[in-house]
Amino acid sequence: MQMNDSEMRVAFRDKLRELLLDVALMDDIDRVYVPLANLISEGLNMASKTQVIGINGAQGSGKTTFSTLMKLVLEMGFNLRVVSLSIDDIYLTRAAREELAASVHPLLLTRGVPGTHDVPLGIATLNSLCGATPTTVTYIPRFDKAVDDRVPETLWERFEGRPDVILFDGWMMGAVEQPEADLVEPINALEAKEDADGSWRRFVNEQLKTVYKPLFEHLDLLVMLQVSSFDKVYEWRSLQEQKLMMKSQGRKNSRIMNSDELLRFISHYERITRHVLAEMPSRADMLFRVNDDHRIVM
Numbered sequence: 001m002q003m004n005d006s007e008m009r010v011a012f013r014d015k016l017r018e019l020l021l022d023v024a025l026m027d028d029i030d031r032v033y034v035p036l037a038n039l040i041s042e043g044l045n046m047a048s049k050t051q052v053i054g055i056n057g058a059q060g061s062g063k064t065t066f067s068t069l070m071k072l073v074l075e076m077g078f079n080l081r082v083v084s085l086s087i088d089d090i091y092l093t094r095a096a097r098e099e100l101a102a103s104v105h106p107l108l109l110t111r112g113v114p115g116t117h118d119v120p121l122g123i124a125t126l127n128s129l130c131g132a133t134p135t136t137v138t139y140i141p142r143f144d145k146a147v148d149d150r151v152p153e154t155l156w157e158r159f160e161g162r163p164d165v166i167l168f169d170g171w172m173m174g175a176v177e178q179p180e181a182d183l184v185e186p187i188n189a190l191e192a193k194e195d196a197d198g199s200w201r202r203f204v205n206e207q208l209k210t211v212y213k214p215l216f217e218h219l220d221l222l223v224m225l226q227v228s229s230f231d232k233v234y235e236w237r238s239l240q241e242q243k244l245m246m247k248s249q250g251r252k253n254s255r256i257m258n259s260d261e262l263l264r265f266i267s268h269y270e271r272i273t274r275h276v277l278a279e280m281p282s283r284a285d286m287l288f289r290v291n292d293d294h295r296i297v298m
Contacts, residue, residue, distance in 0.1 A: 004076050004077060004079070005077060007076055008029075008072070008073060008076040008077040009026070009029060011072055011076050012026065012029055012033075012069065012072060012073065013026055015068065015069060015072055019065060019068070021065070025295075028069075028296060029073065031296075031298070032288065032296050032298075033069060033070055033073040034073065034077065036070065036223070036286060037070070037073050037074050037077060037078050039221070039286070040053060040074065040080075040165055040221065041078055041080070043220060043221065044080075044164055044165070047220070049130065050129060050130040050162060050163055050164060050165065050166060051164065051165050051166070051220045051221065052126060052130070052165075052166045052168055052218045052219050052220050052221075053070075053165060053166065053167050053168065053219070053220065053221045053223060054168050054169075054170075054173045054174045054216065054219040054221065054222045054223065055067055055070075055167060055168065055169035055170075055173060055223045055225070056169075056170065056171070056172070056173040056174050056175070056222065056223065056224045056225065056276065056280060056284070057169070057171065057173075057224070057225035057227075057290075058171055058225075058227050058230070058232075058233050058269075058273050058276070058277070059171055059233050059236070059237055059266070059269065059273075060227070060232065060233055060235075060236030060237055061225040061226075061227050061290050062225060062290060062294055063169045063170075063171075063225055064086070064169065066169075066225060066296075067084050067086075067167045067169045068084070070167055071084050071167055074164075074165055080163075080164040080165055081161070081162075081163045081164045081165070082163060082164065082165045082166070082167060083129060083140065083159055083163045083165070083166045083167070084166075084167045084169075085122075085125065085126075085140060085166060085167070085168045085169075086168075086169050086170060087117060087122070087168070087169070087170030087171075087172070087173060088111075088143055088145070088170065089140070089141045089142050089143050090117050090118045090119070090121050090122040090125070090141055090143070091111045091116060091117055091118070091143045091150065092111070092116055092117060092118050092150075093149055093150045094148050094149040096118075097109050097111060097116055100115070100116070104203060105195070105199055105200040105203060106194070107190075107194055107195060107200045107268065108200070108203075110265070110268050111148065112171070112268055112269055113172075113204045113268055113269065113272065114172065114175075114204045114205075114207035114208045114211070114212055114272070115203060115204055115207040115211075117212075118141075119211050119212060119214075119215050121141060122215050123214060123215055123218070125138065125140065125141060126166065126168075126215075126218045129159065129162065129163055129166060130162070130166075130218075131162075132161055132162035132163075133161070133162070134160075134161045134162070135160070135161070136160070136161060136162070137158060137159070137160050138158075138159045138160075139153065139156040139157070139158055139159075140156055140157035140158075140159055141153075141156055142155070142156055142157060168218075168219070171269065171273070172208075172269075172272055172273075172276065173216070173219075173222070174216050174219060174222045174224075174280065174284075175208055175212075175216075175272055175275070175276050175280070176208060176209075176279070177205045177206070177208040177209035178205055178271075178275050180202075180205075182275075183198055183201050183202055183205060184198065186198075187270055187271045187274070188267045188270050188271075189267065190264055190267035190268065190270075191267070191271070201271060204271075204272070208272075221285045221286065222280075222283075222284050222285045222286075223284065223285065223286045223287075223288070224280050224281060224284035224286070224287050224288070225288050225290050225296070226277065226280075226281055226287055226288065226289045226290060227277070227290050228289075228290075228291070228292065229277070230270060230273050230274050230277065232292070233266060233269075233273060234262070234263070234266050236294075237262060237265075237266055238259070238262060
């Protein structure tokens with residue numbers, strides 16, 4: 001099981017520096033990451049199969065950083081083979097979303113909500129990894145947000161054999177549908193103005209109820225990074241935009257959102273985010289609360 005402890009800690013500290021994070025997060029190795037890694041390792045010993053770990057976290061919660069550090073601990077501290085996959089990696093292509101926007105609802109052009117992912121691709125990728133022989137090669141899909149389109153298949157990541165662990169993260173990872181009655185009233189200005197008849201939110205909800213269930217059924221463990229409220233999502237995303245604005249000063253064609261644009265963007269995800277924050281904590285296998293300083297608290 002656990003091995004290379006000292007090397008793992010050095011690598012963890014180096015990764016924190018690389019990510020420009022406070023070295024005080026070194027405390028999280030023994031407080032957060034090793035206990036979870038032990039739980040995953042125990043699951044491997046009991047099931048003798050690839051463990052698929054779902055990591056749910058609202059935008060800005062730090063799930064990408066969490067996955068990166070978790071992968072490091074599992075690989076260096078527990079000598080496990082790990083694949084990282086994000087639900088963002090299986091977005092539909094831009095062309096497919098344009099077609100969906102034209103045939104179903106214009107709001108589906110914006111990637112992110114249920115219905116804008118290639119779920120069969122996600123399932124096929126997980127099945128290939130989990131059922132791999134030592135010589136099986138699985139190509140891991142990737143998405144380029146800078147151009148809002150899928151990376152060409154020739155550039156996808158190549159993984160040979162069967163991994164011990166798959167870390168599968170997403171802002172809506174493991175989410176379930178809302179009751180139909182909850183869809184009647186719009187939750188924000190975007191829904192009131194651009195989805196007045198509720199057809200977009202009903203379509204999205206139906207996708208969660210049907211299409212996404214087989215994908216989420218692959219999860220062996222559901223981890224939730226719980227933010228205090230949806231208001232934190234907007235606040236943290238606003239800080240990201242301000243940092244981007246500082247870096248982009250003097251550059252032409254910068255794609256920084258102003259406050260109105262950011263509010264509209266975040267509004268696409270508000271309904272499901274609020275629903276997840278309300279109902280998932282009671283059923284997540286492991287719950288980590290993220291405080292206002294972006295630190296994980298138990």
